[in-house]
Amino acid sequence: xxxxxxxxxxxxxxxxxxxxxxxxxxxxxxxxxxxxxxxxxxxxxxxxxxxxxxxxxxxxxxxxxxxxxxxxxxxxxxxxxxxxxxxxxxxxxxxxxxxxxxxxxxxxxxxxxxxxxxxxxxxxxxxxxxxxxxxxxxxxxxxxxxxxxxxxxxxxxxxxxxxxxxxxxxxxxxxxxxxxxxxxxxxxxxxxxxxxxxxxxxxxxxxxxxxxxxxxxxxxxxxxxxxxxxxxxxxxxxxxxxxxxxxxxxxxxxxxxxxxxxxxxxxxxxxxxxxxxxxxxxxxxxxxxxxxxxxxxxxxxxxxxxxxxxxxxxxxxxxxxxxxxxxxxxxxxxxxxxxxxxxxxxxxxxxxxxxxxxxxxxxxxxxxxxxxxxxxxxxxxxxxxxxxxxxxxxxxxxxxxxxxxxxxxxxxxxxxxxxxxxxxxxxxxxxxxxxxxxxxxxxxxxxxxxxxxxxxxxxxxxxxxxxxxxxxxxxxxxxxxxxxxxxxxxxxxxxxxxxxxxxxxxxxxxxxxxx
Amino acid sequence: xxxxxxxxxxxxxxxxxxxxxxxxxxxxxxxxxxxxxxxxxxxxxxxxxxxxxxxxxxxxxxxxxxxxxxxxxxxxxxxxxxxxxxxxxxxxxxxxxxxxxxxxxxxxxxxxxxxxxxxxxxxxxxxxxxxxxxxxxxxxxxxxxxxxxxxxxxxxxxxxx
Numbered sequence: 001x002x003x004x005x006x007x008x009x010x011x012x013x014x015x016x017x018x019x020x021x022x023x024x025x026x027x028x029x030x031x032x033x034x035x036x037x038x039x040x041x042x043x044x045x046x047x048x049x050x051x052x053x054x055x056x057x058x059x060x061x062x063x064x065x066x067x068x069x070x071x072x073x074x075x076x077x078x079x080x081x082x083x084x085x086x087x088x089x090x091x092x093x094x095x096x097x098x099x100x101x102x103x104x105x106x107x108x109x110x111x112x113x114x115x116x117x118x119x120x121x122x123x124x125x126x127x128x129x130x131x132x133x134x135x136x137x138x139x140x141x142x143x144x145x146x147x148x149x150x151x152x153x154x155x156x157x158x159x160x161x162x163x164x165x166x167x168x169x170x171x172x173x174x175x176x177x178x179x180x181x182x183x184x185x186x187x188x189x190x191x192x193x194x195x196x197x198x199x200x201x202x203x204x205x206x207x208x209x210x211x212x213x214x215x216x217x218x219x220x221x222x223x224x225x226x227x228x229x230x231x232x233x234x235x236x237x238x239x240x241x242x243x244x245x246x247x248x249x250x251x252x253x254x255x256x257x258x259x260x261x262x263x264x265x266x267x268x269x270x271x272x273x274x275x276x277x278x279x280x281x282x283x284x285x286x287x288x289x290x291x292x293x294x295x296x297x298x299x300x301x302x303x304x305x306x307x308x309x310x311x312x313x314x315x316x317x318x319x320x321x322x323x324x325x326x327x328x329x330x331x332x333x334x335x336x337x338x339x340x341x342x343x344x345x346x347x348x349x350x351x352x353x354x355x356x357x358x359x360x361x362x363x364x365x366x367x368x369x370x371x372x373x374x375x376x377x378x379x380x381x382x383x384x385x386x387x388x389x390x391x392x393x394x395x396x397x398x399x400x401x402x403x404x405x406x407x408x409x410x411x412x413x414x415x416x417x418x419x420x421x422x423x424x425x426x427x428x429x430x431x432x433x434x435x436x437x438x439x440x441x442x443x444x445x446x447x448x449x450x451x452x453x454x455x456x457x458x459x460x461x462x463x464x465x466x467x468x469x470x471x472x473x474x475x476x477x478x479x480x481x482x483x484x485x486x487x488x489x490x491x492x493x494x495x496x497x498x499x500x501x502x503x504x505x506x507x508x509x510x511x512x513x514x515x
Numbered sequence: 516x517x518x519x520x521x522x523x524x525x526x527x528x529x530x531x532x533x534x535x536x537x538x539x540x541x542x543x544x545x546x547x548x549x550x551x552x553x554x555x556x557x558x559x560x561x562x563x564x565x566x567x568x569x570x571x572x573x574x575x576x577x578x579x580x581x582x583x584x585x586x587x588x589x590x591x592x593x594x595x596x597x598x599x600x601x602x603x604x605x606x607x608x609x610x611x612x613x614x615x616x617x618x619x620x621x622x623x624x625x626x627x628x629x630x631x632x633x634x635x636x637x638x639x640x641x642x643x644x645x646x647x648x649x650x651x652x653x654x655x656x657x658x659x660x661x662x663x664x665x666x667x668x669x670x671x672x673x674x675x676x
Contacts, residue, residue, distance in 0.1 A: 009545065011541045011653075115556045139552070139579075168554060168579060171554065171556060172552055172555075173538075174552050175550065245577075246577040246578045247580075250582065334599050335564065335599070336564050336565040337564055341563070
């Protein structure tokens with residue numbers, strides 16, 4: 001986003017448009033941990049000086065801080081990528097029961113096609129599971145409009161609202177008209193034990209409320225313009241949502257559409273009414289058969305994509321085959337693969353790990369790219385923090401193998417600390433490498449507690465990783481620059497041959513750190 | 516406004532300024548009064564992987580991605596990426612790969628390649644020069660605006676000749 005933000009129109013991504021919409025809706029607090037394709041939401045919000053915006057330690061913490069702010073009376077937002085929501089699922093599930101005071105929206109960006117993710121889970125199921133309403137914009141313009149609706153719905157129905165985008169919405173740019181910020185009056189924060197203390201007796205009462213709320217939200221889903229019928233050719237009717245709608249309109253401009261923007265609760269009456277008006281009904285959506293299964297449960301006959309298209313993203317040129325119900329033809333990608341930058345300090349660390357022929361429990365960050373040939377020196381990538389815990393787990397069944405774990409500095413703070421405490425407490429041994437490039441590099445270089453700077457690059461309390469690792473119970477904690485190869489190799493050889501739990505902080509800053 | 520949708524596909528590798536080139540084109544189309552959608556995928560772009568971006572503008576645009584075989588103009592910054600992306604071009608589309616060598620020779624600073632090629636591209640699109648200038652002002656820091664306007668004009672001359 002350029003400095004042109006004062007002009008009335010701007011070319012904004014879905015992430016940026018959503019941030020502007022939230023700002024105009026009177027947002028006060030926003031919390032997130034960086035994650036592609038959601039990162040730019042907080043980066044954009046951080047440019048508004050009157051907002052309270054933070055990179056949190058992880059998504060669970062971010063969710064709780066933002067929800068707490070909403071319960072204290074100010075409109076708040078939490079943003080994450082799909083896998084980030086897994087980390088925040090614990091507070092999310094019970095926040096469905098507590099509800100809110102001022103508006104609260106959880107923005108989740110899914111990544112069909114896994115442009116930069118470890119799986120392509122479909123977050124829409126979470127709406128059923130948590131009994132929370134879900135909005136699904138299909139363009140940046142809708143992202144800006146829907147976030148405002150989300151705050152209204154949140155306050156009217158006393159509920160967190162999930163707003164789900166996908167990569168092709170979050171990272172599409174569109175011309176957007178900017179508006180004025182309007183801050184709603186702040187409701188007073190008061191103690192409310194039956195609502196906010198989820199002990200069994202209170203939670204039972206709130207569960208009754210949740211089920212009643214779902215019924216009311218279903219009525220809203222029937223009425224809202226976000227779920228709209230576009231009457232066209234009566235021979236073909238598409239029920240669709242998100243970017244799939246855009247691809248369909250490109251290929252079948254004259255067909256009839258039920259375009260869903262509020263995908264949960266389902267608008268059954270509208271779906272049934274639409275089905276009656278068209279000769280052949282199609283349900284076309286990306287990833288899982290979320291809409292399809294529900295439409296079929298209403299007793300409607302419809303054609304949907306072949307299950308092979310559950311895998312990967314839809315693209316405009318695939319649409320005719322999807323609509324015809326054909327099987328997906330797998331085409332081998334010839335895309336150039338990303339690799340570690342030539343100057344990257346991780347090269348040196350992994351050269352040593354490869355030379356010593358370790359089994360390397362990996363984690364999530366730039367260094368995951370060390371799995372690629374010819375290096376091939378990283379042997380797992382599951383989730384944030386598992387580089388630390390897999391070191392412990394692998395040793396259970398393979399005590400004869402040479403096993404180490406690696407984790408990035410930001411990833412260690414996000415989810416590695418508890419694993420290290422667990423290893424110390426349960427007498428696990430081995431070497432954990434904290435690959436400290438002093439930034440959150442993979443998502444573009446965001447600050448984290450170990451950099452000592454906030455999201456706005458203001459100095460703050462700096463987390464000293466070596467002190468923390470000592471306090472967690474590591475027997476040895478060394479800090480070393482991996483580019484000092486001889487010294488680094490000697491230290492690694494020494495530590496791996498000890499019967500101890502050691503942490504080697506392999507520290508060399510990323511060249512791409514923003515100045 | 517006519518109903519035609521203009522489709523432009525940009526491609527290259529991380530660090531070549533592909534996203535910036537598409538960004539300039541997007542702002543120019545916006546200033547010209549078109550509805551515009553631009554798609555890009557980043558996250559790993561800094562790691563030298565393939566980068567592509569699509570710009571579509573017209574009266575009303577739906578898909579943010581250019582469909583295979585629909586691109587009016589293909590702008591590639593790298594011969595290998597051109598091999599991969601040439602199927603996006605429609606049969607009578609304009610392929611700017613013919614300008615890549617000439618462009619590289621015409622610029623003094625390799626970092627100018629993207630803006631130079633945007634200049635070439637501008638010669639084939641129905642967007643007036645003023646809007647391109649405004650787009651450069653919107654997408655560059657002030658101290659780089661004049662330099663890039665100059666590079667753009669040289670590229671535009673090459674595209675028009």
